[in-house]
Amino acid sequence: MEKFKSIIRDYPFIAFIIAFVILAFVPSVVFTDVYQSHLATLIFVNIVVAAGLNIVKGYCGQVTVGHVGLFAVGSYTAGTLFLYLGLGFWATLPIAIIVTAFFGVAMGIPSFRLEGPYLALATLGGGEAIRLFIENGNFFRSTFGISDIPTPSLMGYNFDSPDRYYFISMTIMIIAVYFSFSILRSGVGRAFMSIREDPICAAAAGINVKKYKILAFILSAMFAGAAGAVYAHMPPGYIHPNNYTVIEMVTFLAMVVLGGLGHIWGGIIGAIVITIVYDLTRPLYKYQLLIFGLTIVLTILFMPKGLGGFIDRYFLEKRFKKKTGTEKTT
Amino acid sequence: MILKTKQLSKSFGGLKAINKVDFELQKNEIRGIIGPNGSGKSTFFNLVSGIYDSDPGSYIEFDGHDITFAPPHEIATYGLSRTFQLLRLYQDMTVIDNVMSGYHTRVPYKFFDAVIGRKKIWDQERAIKEEMMELLSFVGLADYAELNASELSGGQRRLLVLARAIAMKPKLLMLDEPAAGLSPVNVDNLMKIIMQLKEKYGLTLIIIEHILKVVMDTCNSVTVFDHGQKIAEGTPAQVKDDNAVIEAYLGKKMDDEEMRKALAV
Numbered sequence: 001m002e003k004f005k006s007i008i009r010d011y012p013f014i015a016f017i018i019a020f021v022i023l024a025f026v027p028s029v030v031f032t033d034v035y036q037s038h039l040a041t042l043i044f045v046n047i048v049v050a051a052g053l054n055i056v057k058g059y060c061g062q063v064t065v066g067h068v069g070l071f072a073v074g075s076y077t078a079g080t081l082f083l084y085l086g087l088g089f090w091a092t093l094p095i096a097i098i099v100t101a102f103f104g105v106a107m108g109i110p111s112f113r114l115e116g117p118y119l120a121l122a123t124l125g126g127g128e129a130i131r132l133f134i135e136n137g138n139f140f141r142s143t144f145g146i147s148d149i150p151t152p153s154l155m156g157y158n159f160d161s162p163d164r165y166y167f168i169s170m171t172i173m174i175i176a177v178y179f180s181f182s183i184l185r186s187g188v189g190r191a192f193m194s195i196r197e198d199p200i201c202a203a204a205a206g207i208n209v210k211k212y213k214i215l216a217f218i219l220s221a222m223f224a225g226a227a228g229a230v231y232a233h234m235p236p237g238y239i240h241p242n243n244y245t246v247i248e249m250v251t252f253l254a255m256v257v258l259g260g261l262g263h264i265w266g267g268i269i270g271a272i273v274i275t276i277v278y279d280l281t282r283p284l285y286k287y288q289l290l291i292f293g294l295t296i297v298l299t300i301l302f303m304p305k306g307l308g309g310f311i312d313r314y315f316l317e318k319r320f321k322k323k324t325g326t327e328k329t330t
Numbered sequence: 331m332i333l334k335t336k337q338l339s340k341s342f343g344g345l346k347a348i349n350k351v352d353f354e355l356q357k358n359e360i361r362g363i364i365g366p367n368g369s370g371k372s373t374f375f376n377l378v379s380g381i382y383d384s385d386p387g388s389y390i391e392f393d394g395h396d397i398t399f400a401p402p403h404e405i406a407t408y409g410l411s412r413t414f415q416l417l418r419l420y421q422d423m424t425v426i427d428n429v430m431s432g433y434h435t436r437v438p439y440k441f442f443d444a445v446i447g448r449k450k451i452w453d454q455e456r457a458i459k460e461e462m463m464e465l466l467s468f469v470g471l472a473d474y475a476e477l478n479a480s481e482l483s484g485g486q487r488r489l490l491v492l493a494r495a496i497a498m499k500p501k502l503l504m505l506d507e508p509a510a511g512l513s514p515v516n517v518d519n520l521m522k523i524i525m526q527l528k529e530k531y532g533l534t535l536i537i538i539e540h541i542l543k544v545v546m547d548t549c550n551s552v553t554v555f556d557h558g559q560k561i562a563e564g565t566p567a568q569v570k571d572d573n574a575v576i577e578a579y580l581g582k583k584m585d586d587e588e589m590r591k592a593l594a595v
Contacts, residue, residue: 010449182447186455187430187437190423194431197420204379204414206406206435206498215441262422316476324473 016178023170027163038162041234043275044173045227050255050267051180052223057253058262059189060216061196062111063120065249066127070107070221072244074100074228076134079146079239089152089168089233096229097222103130104221108214127249135241145240149232162235169230176223177268183219184264192216193262247289251278254292258299260306269307332357332502332534333378336389340377347373348384349558355502360528360535362545362566365555366578371538372415374555375504379412380405393501407435411500413491415507415538421480425471428479428490429462432497462497469493469523485516489523496527504536509544517541521548546570554578 008015027037049071056062077099078092087095110122134140151160152168159165183189191212194202199209232239251274259270274292281288303310333355340348348370355361363371376382378390380402390398397405411432420428437458439451466472469489474482482490488508495503508524509517521544528535539545545552546566554562554569556578562569569575 010452012447012452178447179445182451183445186439186444186447186451187434187458188441188444190427190431191434193423193427194420194434197422198418200381200402201414201418201420202431203402204381204406204412205432205494206403207431208401208403319476 012181013178016174020171020174023174024167027166031163034162037166039275039279040166041162041169041230043272044169045231045234046252046255046271046275047173047268048176048223048227048230049252050259050271051177052220052227052267053252053256054259054261054263054267055180055184055192055223056216056220058256058260058266059184059192059196060213061192061262062108062213062216063116064107064111064123064217064220065120065246065253066107066123066125066130067220067224067252068244068246068249069127069130070100070103070224071228071231071248071252072127072130072134072241073103074225075232075239075244076140076146076228077225078229078232079149080140082149083141083146088150089229092233093172093226093229096232097225100221100225100228101218104217104219104224105214107221108217111213111217112210124246124249128246131241131244134244140241143241145238146232147236147238149237149239151233151235151237160235165233165235169234172226172230176226180223180267181264188212188215196262250289250292250296254296256306257296258306260308260310260312261304263306263308263312265308266306273307331355332393333536334391335378338374338377338388338390339385340373340382340388341385346558348377351555351558351560353553353560355534355536357534358532359551360537360549362549362552363536363538363555364540364542364545364552364569369555369578370558371555372506373558375412375506375536375538378405379410379504406498409498409501410504411495411498411502412504413495413506413508415510417487417491419479419487419491421478423479424476425479425482425490426459426462426466426475429466429493429497430458432494433458433462435498465493465496468527485512485520488512488520492520492524492527496531496533499531500533502534502536504538506538507540508537509539509541517544524548 026040031037049067053067056064074096077096081087081092081095107123107126111119114122135142140146151158151165153159159168191202191207194205194207195209195212203209255270255274256267257270258273259266259268278288281291299306331354333353335351335353338348338351338353339346351374363374365371373382377384380397380400384390384398388398389396392405392410393408395408397408420431423431438454443451463472463475466475469492471486471489471493474486479487479490492508505524509520512520524535525548527533537545537549549566551564552566552569553560554572554575561574561578562572
């Protein structure tokens with residue numbers, strides 16, 4: 001067991017390969033109908049967005065409320081590339097990531113001067129502007145939405161149904177989570193955290209605050225772009241501006257907050273919980289927003305570090321007790 | 331010469347917080363800076379470390395680099411580290427993360443290696459962590475490494491801030507009131523640790539301190555600020571007897587004639 005642990009520590013990607021293999025068997029072993037595969041794909045898309053949002057909001061501390069706009073940029077880049085050039089998933093995915101990265105720069109520039117709620121307002125405007133631009137432009141098929149975006153195929157095998165597309169979204173999710181883990185656990189993650197805690201002290205410690213802020217925005221935008229492209233190509237391949245409203249943004253925020261701001265697993269736990277709860281409460285759709293709003297407020301009040309921090313705290317206290325023999329209370 | 335300023339000035343509106351200060355510091359020196367509140371000591375630190383931009387006509391040189399217009403992160407890479415009067419601890423990070431973030435300028439790997447997550451990254455990260463744990467046990471915080479910095483006591487926070495500033499292996503360390511709010515025993519302990527760290531890392535020190543005993547005991551030389559100007563400089567013994575210093579700190583020294591006049595009124 002010790003040896004296995006040290007191998008994982010040196011080569012973390014092995015853990016991700018194991019996770020890949022386990023997740024690959026989930027549809028055939030656990031799922032009972034196609035809808036569950038569809039739900040799983042939605043969870044994976046949300047995990048990618050939330051993991052990206054956790055970088056910029058949880059780690060770097062920049063309150064961005066325009067992230068759903070970046071998600072929309074990813075989706076519509078994929079959609080329009082198919083619509084006008086007939087490109088498939090394997091071409092649209094990388095282009096969507098790159099295009100969204102540029103939008104991430106634009107979204108990040110206000111953070112040089114604005115902070116907290118003011119930055120939230122600026123980015124909220126940015127995100128809504130993107131949605132309204134799409135909704136009112138014939139180029140993007142305005143409110144008709146883009147339909148029949150094809151599913152990807154690989155070596156003659158077409159991932160054309162939800163239980164097949166599951167493998168595409170799962171792969172992208174695993175890769176994205178792997179990247180987010182290695183970024184956040186390295187010195188870059190620490191630099192992000194110091195900027196969140198105290199930008200002046202971070203600068204005095206040799207961290208280029210502007211560079212790292214914009215880097216956080218670019219990275220999280222790339223995650224959102226990848227998620228957007230996966231979402232666009234998801235069967236039945238239909239995207240509509242209404243999928244990218246402030247309501248979706250609140251849902252993403254609820255994921256990160258519930259999972260734990262600044263916790264490495266934060267976005268992932270939150271995305272799983274919120275997406276499943278969202279699905280279970282569909283009959284109560286009138287009250288869904290109320291539920292998520294309340295979730296955010298209550299989590300911040302009573303569990304400021306989210307589920308992730310809650311679990312961490314439990315193990316930390318156990319270890320501290322073992323080491324020093326005393327109780328550490330907060 | 332490690333630090334040199336010429337005609338250093340900074341005004342906030344009409345107030346001249348720092349007014350034409352010439353300052354020179356030799357390697358391995360321990361320099362104390364004293365002065366009443368509002369005399370410009372902290373402003374001087376902020377100007378040197380690049381947090382504030384100095385007024386036109388100023389010149390700052392550090393270790394052979396002209397840093398007059400350099401941003402703070404660039405100055406830090408030349409080897410200048412500082413602490414803050416209000417600590418500016420990273421409250422929501424663990425103690426070990428606090429210290430490791432001070433290591434930033436010395437992190438050896440490139441960003442893209444970190445994204446891919448190669449094995450050598452994790453080896454280097456572990457080496458950094460070990461080195462920083464050593465530093466933590468040197469200042470006596472090793473047991474608290476995994477706790478949040480906000481859970482430490484006041485004295486421990488001062489030690490943590492010191493360890494974080496040392497983590498980058500600076501050439502010059504500027505301490506802004508390192509002993510403020512400590513009990514006399516803790517002050518002695520802290521100064522002992524600072525002196526040990528100076529020996530260990532070959533540091534040059536500038537210390538702002540209000541506890542005169544600390545300054546007089548540990549510093550090779552003392553600079554006195556008042557109203558943004560340098561009013562005296564020299565060894566602690568010279569400064570102690572300087573009339574301008576006594577006036578700034580204690581009020582005017584009166585001779586018998588003046589005393590008699592003052593009492594008669």
